Amino acid sequence: MKCSKCGSSAVINLHQHHLRLCEAHFLDFYSSMVQRAIEHYTMFWPEDRLLVAVSGGKDSLALWDVLLRLGYQAEGLYISLGIDEGIGYSANSRTMCEKFVAGHHPGALLHVVDLRAEHGCGIPELARSELRGRNKPCAVCGLVKRHIMNRVARDGGFSAIATGHNLDDEVAVLFQNTLHWKAGYLARQAPVLDEREGLARKVKPLVRCYERESAAYALLRGIDYIYDECPFSKGATTNFYKELLNDLEMRSPAAKQQFYLHFLQARDSGQIRFEASDQSTVEGEAEPLLRICTRCGQPTVAQDVCAFCRLWERHGEEKHG
Amino acid sequence: MKCSKCGSSAVINLHQHHLRLCEAHFLDFYSSMVQRAIEHYTMFWPEDRLLVAVSGGKDSLALWDVLLRLGYQAEGLYISLGIDEGIGYSANSRTMCEKFVAGHHPGALLHVVDLRAEHGCGIPELARSELRGRNKPCAVCGLVKRHIMNRVARDGGFSAIATGHNLDDEVAVLFQNTLHWKAGYLARQAPVLDEREGLARKVKPLVRCYERESAAYALLRGIDYIYDECPFSKGATTNFYKELLNDLEMRSPAAKQQFYLHFLQARDSGQIRFEASDQSTVEGEAEPLLRICTRCGQPTVAQDVCAFCRLWERHGEEKHG
Numbered sequence: 001m002k003c004s005k006c007g008s009s010a011v012i013n014l015h016q017h018h019l020r021l022c023e024a025h026f027l028d029f030y031s032s033m034v035q036r037a038i039e040h041y042t043m044f045w046p047e048d049r050l051l052v053a054v055s056g057g058k059d060s061l062a063l064w065d066v067l068l069r070l071g072y073q074a075e076g077l078y079i080s081l082g083i084d085e086g087i088g089y090s091a092n093s094r095t096m097c098e099k100f101v102a103g104h105h106p107g108a109l110l111h112v113v114d115l116r117a118e119h120g121c122g123i124p125e126l127a128r129s130e131l132r133g134r135n136k137p138c139a140v141c142g143l144v145k146r147h148i149m150n151r152v153a154r155d156g157g158f159s160a161i162a163t164g165h166n167l168d169d170e171v172a173v174l175f176q177n178t179l180h181w182k183a184g185y186l187a188r189q190a191p192v193l194d195e196r197e198g199l200a201r202k203v204k205p206l207v208r209c210y211e212r213e214s215a216a217y218a219l220l221r222g223i224d225y226i227y228d229e230c231p232f233s234k235g236a237t238t239n240f241y242k243e244l245l246n247d248l249e250m251r252s253p254a255a256k257q258q259f260y261l262h263f264l265q266a267r268d269s270g271q272i273r274f275e276a277s278d279q280s281t282v283e284g285e286a287e288p289l290l291r292i293c294t295r296c297g298q299p300t301v302a303q304d305v306c307a308f309c310r311l312w313e314r315h316g317e318e319k320h321g
Numbered sequence: 322m323k324c325s326k327c328g329s330s331a332v333i334n335l336h337q338h339h340l341r342l343c344e345a346h347f348l349d350f351y352s353s354m355v356q357r358a359i360e361h362y363t364m365f366w367p368e369d370r371l372l373v374a375v376s377g378g379k380d381s382l383a384l385w386d387v388l389l390r391l392g393y394q395a396e397g398l399y400i401s402l403g404i405d406e407g408i409g410y411s412a413n414s415r416t417m418c419e420k421f422v423a424g425h426h427p428g429a430l431l432h433v434v435d436l437r438a439e440h441g442c443g444i445p446e447l448a449r450s451e452l453r454g455r456n457k458p459c460a461v462c463g464l465v466k467r468h469i470m471n472r473v474a475r476d477g478g479f480s481a482i483a484t485g486h487n488l489d490d491e492v493a494v495l496f497q498n499t500l501h502w503k504a505g506y507l508a509r510q511a512p513v514l515d516e517r518e519g520l521a522r523k524v525k526p527l528v529r530c531y532e533r534e535s536a537a538y539a540l541l542r543g544i545d546y547i548y549d550e551c552p553f554s555k556g557a558t559t560n561f562y563k564e565l566l567n568d569l570e571m572r573s574p575a576a577k578q579q580f581y582l583h584f585l586q587a588r589d590s591g592q593i594r595f596e597a598s599d600q601s602t603v604e605g606e607a608e609p610l611l612r613i614c615t616r617c618g619q620p621t622v623a624q625d626v627c628a629f630c631r632l633w634e635r636h637g638e639e640k641h642g
Contacts, residue, residue, distance in 0.1 A: 017348035178499055179569075179576065181583040240572055244565060248500075251561055255500065262502040271504040273594040 012216050016254035019060060023220050028219045034066050034205050041191045043203040045072050048159035050074040051200075053149055054100075054110075056093030056226040057165030061100050063206055065221060067162065074162070075109040076101070080120015081141060082115050085231040092121070093226045100223055110155070113148050119312060123232075129318040130311060135157035137232050138233050140311065147308040150298060160201040168211040169203070171256045172241045187274035190264070197290045198299035202277040208257070333537050337575035344541050351538045355387050355526050362512045364524040369480035371395040372521075374470055375421075377414030377547040379539040380485030382421050384527055386542060388483065389426050393481065398424070400469050401435040402462060406552040411443070412546045421544055432477070434469050440633060444474015444553075450639040451632060458553050461632065471619060474521035481522040489532040491525070492577045493562045495580040495584060503557075508595035511585070518611045519620035529578070 001010040003022035010020035014029075021029055044050060052067065054060040054076045067074040078097045083089045094112070116122045123144065127137030141164070153161045170189070177185040186270050196200040206214060218225050233239065248255045266272040290299040293306035300306030305313070322331040324343035332340035335350075342350055358364070365371060375386065375397045387389070388395040399418045404410045415433070422431050444465065448458030473484045491510070498506040516522040527535060539546050555558065566609045568577045587593040595616040611620040614627035621627035 139611060179580050181580075181587040181593060183587055186593075237573075245564060247568075252558075259500050259502075266504055271596050272502060272507075273596070275592050275594070318600040 008031075011220070012213075014213070015248075016210070016257055017318045022108075023123040026216065027220060030062075030209065030213060031066050031070060031211075034063075035070055037191065038203075040170070041203075041207075043162075043192055043205060044072070044160050044201075046071060048073065049157065050160055050203075051111075051149070051153045051156065052076050052162045052164050053164070054078050054097050055164070056096035057164070058168050058223070058225045059169075059211070059214045061096070061164075061223050061225050062221070063162060063164045064100070064108075064216045065104060065223060066217070067205070075111060075156075075158070077111045077113070077149060077152050079145055080112060080114040080116070081144070083124060083230065083232070085124075087228060087231060089226075089231055092228075094288060096224060096226050100225075104223065105223075111152060113152065115144065115148075121315070123208075126311065126315055129166055129315045136236070138236070139156045141232070143307055143311065145299065146203050147306070150198075150200050151296075152199065155299075158200065160195075160203050162203050162205055163216070164273055165204040166206045166209050166211050166214055167256060167260060168242055170207055171245055171260050172238045174260055175241050175245060176238065177292060183274040186267075192238075198292065199290065208261075208266050210256070324609075328487065332541070333534075335534070336510065337531070337570075337578055347537065349543060351383075351530065352391060354389050354529050354534075355384075356391055358512065358529045359524075359526050362524075362528075364483075364513055364526060365393070365481050367392060367394075369394065370475045371481055371483050371524075372432075372470070372477065372479040373397050373483045374466075375399050375418050375486070376485070377417035379544070379546045380486070380487050380490075380527060380532070380535045380544050382417070382485075382544050383535045383538045383542070384483060384485045385421070385429075386425060386544060388526070388540070389429060396430040396432060396479075398432045398434070398470060398473050398482075400466055401433060401443075402436070402465070403435075403437040404445060404551065404553070406445075408549060408552060409635075410547075410549060410552055413549075417545060417547050421546075425542075425544065427609075432473060434473065436465065436469075442636070447632065447636055450636045457557070459557065462553070464628055464632065468619065468627070469523050471519075472617075475519065475619075478522065481516075481524050483524050485527055485535070486525040487527045487530050487532045487535055488578060488581060489563055489566070491528055492566055492581050493559045493579055496562050496566060497559065504595040507588075519613070524553055531577070546547055 001013060001020050002008070003025055004019050005025045006022060009101050012026050013020045019029070050067065050072055052060065052064040052074050054064055056078070064074055064076055065101075076097060078094055080090050080094055084259055097110060101108050115126075119126075122217070123137050123141045126144070127140045127226075149161050162279045170191075174186075174189060174231045177189065191198075191204045191207040193202040217223075245256055263272075267274070288301045290301060291303065292298070292299045293302070293309055294304045295309040296306060298306055298308070302310075322334060322341050323329070323342050324331045324346055324529050325444045326346045326568075327343060329343045333347050340350070370395055370527050371388065373381065373385040373395050375385055377399070385395055385397055387524045397418060398417055401415055405412070418431060422429050436447075440447075444458050447465070448461045451461055470482050473479075491512075495507075495510060498510065512525045512528040514523040537543075550560075566577055584593075588595070607621045611622060612624065613619070614621045614623070614630055615625045616630040617627060619627055619629070623631075
């Protein structure tokens with residue numbers, strides 16, 4: 001297999017792009033894909049300070065690496081969620097982030113928020129005391145991460161939070177929302193969520209990169225990352241959708257990319273319009289009204305106290321009640 | 322397994338409806354599903370004369386049977402396409418239709434149009450001489466069937482053409498159109514296509530019935546049908562989508578039904594709007610402008626001669642050229 005650009009030995013076959021690339025040309029290709037997404041969706045500029053949410057996985061570390069190599073000002077945020085589940089998940093993933101900084105970008109800043117140190121317990125205990133975490137702690141975990149990311153971004157004066165969501169992630173979410181025709185969610189899903197009323201701007205620079213491209217990038221750049229998915233994500237519907245969509249991609253290379261990009265194009269051009277009705281106001285309104293939490297001062301859709309503060313309140317009552 | 326209605330031995334488990342039914346209750350259930358779809362989408366009334374397009378397969382024969390048993394005036398139309406492919410496909414499917422009439426509804430009228438008798442050749446030869454049939458004759462076949470169905474419906478004064486498209490068929494088409502976000506097609510796909518300018522009304526009364534329900538209905542009613550799919554449909558993308566969607570349904574019973582019905586609801590309620598742009602005018606405009614074919618007098622989107630007439634014209638030139 002020869003590199004389509006230089007004829008030397010290729011290391012990867014990108015079926016969806018009809019490209020076979022050698023190591024050097026693939027690294028270039030990946031960086032340009034990210035740079036083009038940043039420009040195409042006007043995500044940020046070189047003068048912006050970015051907070052990259054890193055989990056120790058391939059996507060977020062590849063993202064941080066490529067942003068720094070492209071010359072952006074990017075600091076990392078690792079949230080230690082206190083998940084062990086017999087494989088030391090949180091401890092290992094934190095180590096990966098620290099090793100990445102030490103080995104690849106010794107000058108880069110990694111902010112760490114440790115849930116157990118700050119609040120006295122991690123996600124598993126918190127979820128156990130919480131109705132919505134009865135089956136899976138994922139809803140609680142998502143809420144906690146969004147809250148902390150937003151607080152750190154706001155307090156640190158960052159221009160945007162960058163997350164490592166890749167094309168496969170976005171396609172799985174789009175597929176899920178499309179299967180149920182959730183107009184509110186379909187109206188909102190985007191590579192950029194603008195800042196508003198205390199909610200930091202959110203950007204997804206890897207939105208055009210397939211998961212296997214990030215894995216290849218991390219491998220070729222010598223970035224060690226945590227291979228395990230979060231143990232709580234096992235059996236998640238999103239994973240089932242990803243497998244289904246992989247079957248689709250196998251049969252029709254670029255199918256996932258087209259599904260996602262055609263969606264954005266059709267919506268941006270007005271060919272397809274989504275309007276949240278009364279019915280979807282609660283779960284997926286395009287622009288839910290924001291208030292300020294009377295406890296923590298962060299934006300919330302609740303009347304007074306935000307979901308994050310109420311979560312810890314209930315947890316405290318449970319512990320002492 | 323006990324019938325959810327009467328406690329006697331059940332013959333089918335309808336996971337998506339949380340129902341197990343005995344033979345008698347399943348036959349009732351299937352008929353009511355069809356009747357409810359007819360009413361819900363205001364397809365037709367008892368005084369309407371219907372032309373049921375029958376292929377000899379389970380869906381169209383089940384449809385014709387259930388319409389007659391529900392008291393509707395339904396005549397059959399069988400189009401002999403001249404497809405043999407070593408399994409006598411057309412000959413066998415015609416026999417199935419004739420046996421159905423003789424055995425189940427001896428008084429029912431079956432109209433037969435034989436392509437070879439009328440035009441001198443069948444689909445395979447026609448497709449071979451046609452660019453668009455180079456890979457698969459399916460596009461040519463669809464065009465021919467639509468033309469003949471419309472002609473017979475118009476000449477016979479029928480109120481509507483009823484086809485046996487089931488939920489699985491509709492979902493596969495919806496899935497295909499959604500994967501590419503084809504706004505024009507998504508605007509049009511519906512259980513009813515209204516009559517307009519010489520184009521007969523088209524209705525799909527089985528739109529809420531799963532394929533396996535039609536198969537069970539045919540089996541229990543003693544309707545013999547052709548098991549083979551058309552030999553040319555092997556390996557079709559639609560079949561691949563159907564398998565993918567079956568995996569989805571297996572994991573989440575009712576997923577297909579929800580995907581389709583939520584789509585119709587979201588579009589009807591205006592939560593989702595599709596607008597055909599210039600780009601999609603050619604292939605899938607919501608309401609393409611119709612003219613009259615100067616050869617056959619049938620409606621066409623072409624400037625003068627319709628695609629059907631041009632097809633035979635080119636075939637004649639090829640044969641004599």
